[in-house]
Amino acid sequence: MVKKPENTKQKILLLGEKLLKEKGINAFSYHDISSSLGVKNAAVHYHFGSKEDLLLAIIEENRKRFEQMIQQMGTAGHMEVWNGLQEFINIYISSIENNRQICLFGSLGSDFFTIGPKGQTSLKLLSEKILAWLSEILTEGRKRGEFEFKGHARIKAMMLCSALAGGLQLARISEKKDFYNLVDQIKSDLKPS
Amino acid sequence: MVKKPENTKQKILLLGEKLLKEKGINAFSYHDISSSLGVKNAAVHYHFGSKEDLLLAIIEENRKRFEQMIQQMGTAGHMEVWNGLQEFINIYISSIENNRQICLFGSLGSDFFTIGPKGQTSLKLLSEKILAWLSEILTEGRKRGEFEFKGHARIKAMMLCSALAGGLQLARISEKKDFYNLVDQIKSDLKPS
């Protein structure tokens, strides 16, 4: 769940994230943010000196949210793995239901060569955390016989993230329903036969 | 295979496509194109009056290339389905080997709300053609027992496109090798057990 904004800085951060996931880092400006919040350009620069600062804060915000989620879920060994997977998928469902937003990796993967090295590194660290966590769930679920898939859990995790990220983008081109079908297919493919 | 540029217009078109797939539609300018080709801004505008015109031409170019590919392969009923699938996947492999370009759907899906209705419609038509073709291959392959998957071929086709599109983006964040692992996983998941 997204925190309710309490001050201008938090409002800027959340609106920046929204614009990042709706239009991309190169398609929104500080003026978009300031005018929408009823403040001036300079106020945004006061809180986030440069656009890169804002981007880094957005990535960090997503990292915190993810860490909080997995912390509340507990370790893979003590988790209902299907619930854990569904919680993860729910992040993407929330995105598509929220103005057809795409995910952080899809947005910044597409624009990867237009952001600075700090953003690239920060994004890479977050992706490693997410893939590691997802790999654990998959490994544990397969061990218990609740998931069934071939090959390495890590690669299967990459495939799930790729399909979900790409699915949000493809669903913009086609229709929202396609994303829900994709999610069902992903889950169906994981069910033991 | 990409045609060899013969004149300025073709050079602009191919360079525009390259920039679109490397940096995104909102991160390159006519100046990037003109300076790289050793001409002036006005020359680019002569060939493509507006950026939207260039975008439409890029989408159209990709459509032609796809139509040509499937025309050369023949109908699904007379095709080696694994070869057909591999040909399709090779488009993505060429992309990642070509400066880690992402695919058209990934790039324009991410920027979908920043392009005009003409581009959106043109992109949608192309995606329908590709999904229809891929669905045919999958259906034929499953009928012959060469592919194995659950559910509707159309949804499985959406999943393949999503995974490949997202995979190119994720591989930018992690590493190229991950994309090849993803491709192996996709193919492995399709093999009859």
Added chain:
DNA sequence: GTCTATATTCCGATAGAC
């Protein structure tokens, strides 16, 4: 913390000469 005002740069696009 927010404002006005401004500096600077860049972008898409066009007019008119060659």
Added chain:
DNA sequence: GTCTATCGGAATATAGAC
């Protein structure tokens, strides 16, 4: 078909008053 020149606008960013 390409050039020079330029317009109008938008972008990031900063200085200094309040």
